Amino acid sequence: MSLAKVTKDREGQSSAPSPSSRLRLFFRIFAPFPSFARPFLPSTAALMLRLHSALSTTRPRSTLRSFRFFSVVPLLLISGFVALPDLSAVTAAPPAALDPLRLTREVEPIAQAVELSLDPTRDDFSGRVRIDVVVNTPTPAFRLHSLGPVFTSTTLTDLAGHSLALTATLTDAALGLVTLTAPAPIPPGNYVLAIDFTNTFNRTGVGLYKTVSRGAPYLFTQFEACAARRAFPCWDEPVFKIPWQLTLTIPAALTAVTNSPATQDSIAAPTSGAATKTLAFGRTPPMPSYLVALAVGPFESVPVPGLSVPGRILTPRGQSALAAEAARITPTILAHLESYFGVPYPYAKLDQIAVPEFTAGAMENAGLVTYRDTILLMDPAKPSFEARRTLANIVAHELAHMWFGDLVTMSWWDDLWLNESFADWMCAKIVGQTFPDYRIHLHQFNAIRGAMRTDSLPSAQPIHRPITASDNPDQLFDDITYSKGKGILNMVESWIGPDAFRAAMRAYFLKHAWGSTTASDLWAAFDAASGENISALLAAFIEQPGVPFVSFTLTADGRLTLTQKRFANLGAPSLPGLWQVPVVLTWSAGGQLKRERLLLTKETQTFTLPGLADADWIYPNAGEAGYYRWTLPAELNTRLAHHAAKLATIERLGLLDNAGALFNAGQLAGGDCLAFLTAFASDAEPEVAQKVAGALGSIRDTFVRAPQQKNFAALTTSLLRPALTRIGLRPRADELPHIAPLRSTLMTGLGLRVADPEVIACARELTTQFLREPASVDSTLADAALGVAAYHGDAALFDAFQSSLEKAATPDARALLIGTLGGFRDPALIDRALAYSLTAQLNSTEFLEIAYAIRDVDLRPRVVDWAIANYLALKAKAPAAYMDFIIGFAGVSDPAFF
Secondary structure, eight states, X not given: OBOOOOEEOTTSSEEOOSGGGHHHHHHHXXXXXXXXXXXXXXXXXXXXXXXXXXXXXXXXXGGHHHHHHHHHHHHHHHHTSOOOOXXXXXXXXXXXXXXTTSOOSSEEEEEEEEEEEOOTTSSEEEEEEEXXXXXXXXXXXXXXXXXXXXXXXXXXXXXXSOEEEOEEEXXXXXXXXXXXXXXXXXXXXXXXXXXXXXXXXXXXXXXEEEEEETTXXXXXXXXXXXXXXXXXXXXXXXXXXXXXXXXXEEETTSEEEESSOEXXXXXXXXSSSSOEEEEEEOOOOSBOGGGXXXXXXXXXXXXXXXXXXXXXXXXXXXXXXXXXXXXXXXXXXXXXXXXXXXXXOOSSOEXXXXXXXXSSSEEOOTTEEEEEHHHHOOOTTSOOHHHHXXXXXXXXXXXXXXXXXXXXXESSGGGHHHHHHHHHHHHHHHHHHHOGGGOHXXXXXXHHHHHHHHHTSTTOOOSSOOOOTTSOGGGGOSHIIIIIHHHHHHHHHHHHOHHHHHHHHHHHHHHHTTSEEOHHHHHHHHHHHHSSOHHHHHHHHHHSOSOEEEEEEEOTTSEEEEEEEEOXXXXXXXXXXOOOEEEEEEEEXXXXXXXXXXXXXXXXXXXXXXXXXXXXXXXSXXXXXXXXXXXXXXHHHXXXXXXXXXXXXXXXXXXXHHHHHHHHTTSSOHHHHXXXXXXXXXXXXXXXXXXXXXXXXXXXXXXXXXXHHHHHHHHHHHHHHHHHHHHOSSOOTTOOGGGHHHHHHHHHHHHSSSOOHXXXXXXXXXXXXXXXXXXXXXXXXXXXXXXXXXXXXXXXXXXXXXXXXXXXXXXXXXXXXXXXXXXXXXXXXXXXXXXXHTSTTSOTTTTTHHHHTOOOXXXXXXXXXXXXXXXXXXXXXXXXXXXXXXXXXGOOOOTTOO
C-alpha cells in the first residue's frame, strides 16, 4: 500500500501531507531540535498541550493511547522533562496460540464465496457468504470476524448434506470477533458454513464504502489492514490465505469489477424499479482477506495493450481521457518486474482504478489495484514532471506487491515491513531502469534520510515491531516500515552485489509462491544466495531501533579506526546500540578513485588499508548505500569539503544531509552548517539546490523570530536568488524536466516570507492564467504560483480559488486548490477556509488538507481553536485513522528539512 498523496509543500521539496503520514511530519517538527533551540519552542508546545488537553476530554478512552503517544511523549522529550526507556527491550508479540484474540486452527477456511446485492444509490446492502471450512479437532464453537454485518441465518452443512443452525455471539465488539456455537461438538471433517446478512455502506473510506463524485454514487473497498470484516464475515487475518469467488448483483446500467474477470453475466427483468444484473467472477488464487476488492459505478475504461495479461485503467465517469499516462507506463513497468523476479505476473488480469475518496495513496489488491484519483489521473495537455514521477513510482510499488505481499504474504502484521519496504525498494530499481530521467534514486535517498531522522529519536520503534490482535496494524504504516526498510535493503544489495540479491529473491518466490512466510524465510534465502551470514548482519537493524553513528579516525601509517554508537540529537538521552555495519569507503589518491568494504562488528575496530594514508580525501559512505551517520576528524573534513565537487550527486546530497544531522547532534557549529549551505547553494544539480533551500527553511522555522527576519531574508535571497536567476522564472523550451521542482522550491522560498517582488508578480500572472485555463500551467509551477499568490492575496482571490475548486475538471487541479485555500495570511480568510472544509463540498479524505496547509506560527492558535470547537464534526467526517494525527494542527514542517 502506498500512503502518500504527494503534493508540493509550500516551503520546500515534495512532501506527503495526507493524514496517514502525519506522524512523520509531526516527529520532524520536534526531533531535530537540540537543547539550544528550546527557547524558541514554547508557543508551539503550549498549543500542543492545549489541543491535547481539550481533545482528551472528548475522545473515547479506547483511542487515547496512540493519541497521547504521538503528542505528549515528543513534547516532553523536546522540553527535557523525561527520557523514554529503551524500546528495544519490548518483548516479541505472542504467537497466535498465546494471543487470546487471534483466531485459532480448530476450524479454518479453505475457500470462500461472497454473494452481494449492491446498489450505490442506497445506503444498505445484503449478502451471503459460503465458506468451505475444515474442522481439525472436535469443538462445540469457533470464531471468525464480522464487524457490522447483521446475521439473519447461520448454518453449517456437512458433505452428506446434513445442516445444523449455529448461534452467533459477538464476543469482542471492538475487533468484531464472533463466536459461532453448535448444539453439540462438531466432529472433524469438511463443512460449508453459510451466513446470510445485511449491512450498511461505510462513508469514511474503509471497508465496503460509498462515495459520491460529480453527482454520481460509487462503491469501493479498502480492506487493509482489518476492514474486510466490516463488509462480510470472514477469517480476517493474513495467514488465512484462500481462494475467493465473488458474485455481485447490481443495477444493470452500472459496471462492477473485482479481483478476477467476470465469467458470467445475466440480466434480470425488472419487477419493481430498475433492471439488475448478476455478475459471477472467477475464482481467485489463494489470497488473504485484506486483498479482496470490488468496485461498482458508472466507470469508463481505457485498455492497456502490451501486457502479459488483459489490463485496463478504470476511471469515474467522464475522466477516461486522464488515464493516458498510466496506460503508457504500465506495460514497461510490469515487463521489468516479471524479468527481475523470474516469475510471470501471477493473476488473470491487471485492472487499475482511480478512486475519488481514498484513505491511502494506493492499494495492491490482487488484479484490481486502487489509486487515489489525484495520483492515477492527470491532464495529458501539460502533465508535470513530479506528477509523472510520482505515478511511475507508485505504479511500480503496487505492481511489485503482486509478488511481495500478494503471491507471498506475511503470516502476521509484525512482518508488514516485508511487504512495504521491499515494494518501495523494488519500485526505485524498476523506475530507475525504465525511466532514468526521473532520477528516482535521488528522490528515494531523501525518503531514506527522512526515516533516519525519525529513527534518531529516543522514541523510535524498530522495523520489526510486536503487535497483537488488539493492536491497530495501521500504526505500522510509517517511514520506518517503508523507508528505513528499503534503506536496509539498499545496504544489503550493495554489500552482497545485485546478482546474489536477485538470486535470493527468485529462490524465495519459487519456494513460497501462494504461501505465507516470516522474515526468517527471506533471510535464509539471502544467506544461501550470498554465502554470507546476512541474517546476523540484518538482525540489529531490524530488531532494534536507532541509527549507527560511525566515527572515522586515520593515523599517519594508514590505520583506520572505526567506532560506533547510537546516534542521538543534542539533549536526547544516550541509548545503547550495537550493529554489524557494512561500511563502504571511497577515496582518491593521486587522482585515482578507490573503494573498500569493511564490516564493523564491534564498538571499535581498526583496519589497515594500503594507500589510505596518502588519500587526497575520504568519503565514508560510498554511493550513500549505508544506513549510518558518520563523522571525520576536522582535517579530513576540510579536505573532503574542498573536493566535494568530485563526489557523485547522491553523495553531495549525503554530505549535506549528514552535516545537518551533525548540527542537530551538537557536533557541528551553526556557522559551519551555514558554510556548507553557502558552498552548495550554487551546485548545478537541482536536487542539491533544493536541499539547501529546505535546510534554510528549517533553520528559519526553528531559530528566526521577528527581530532576525530581515537579516535572514537577505541571507535567503543571497543563496537562492542566483539559482532562480540561472534557471529563470518560466520554463524554457529546451529545459530538462527535473529542473521544474527546483523552480517551484525557489519560488516558494523567495516568494513567501522573503517577498521577492519579481517572484510575486510572476506568481500572480501564472495564477491568473491558471484560473482561466488550468491545463495551460504545469501543475508543479502552478502549485508554487498559487501558494505565493494566496500568501499575499485578498478575499477576491479566495473567492476565485473557491469557485475554481468547485468547477475543477481534473483531480490534481482540485487537490491543488484545496491546499491553496489554507495558504492565505489574512485571519478572516483562514476562518473562511476552515469553515468551508466542513461543508459537503469536500469529502472525508480531503477536507483536513486545508488545516494542514496553514503553516505560519502566528496562525496555528486559530487552527487549534477551530479543531477544539469542531472536534465532534471532525470526528464525524474524517476516517477514524486520521483523527490520531490532528495534533499536527499545532505545527507542521517539511520532511525534506534537516
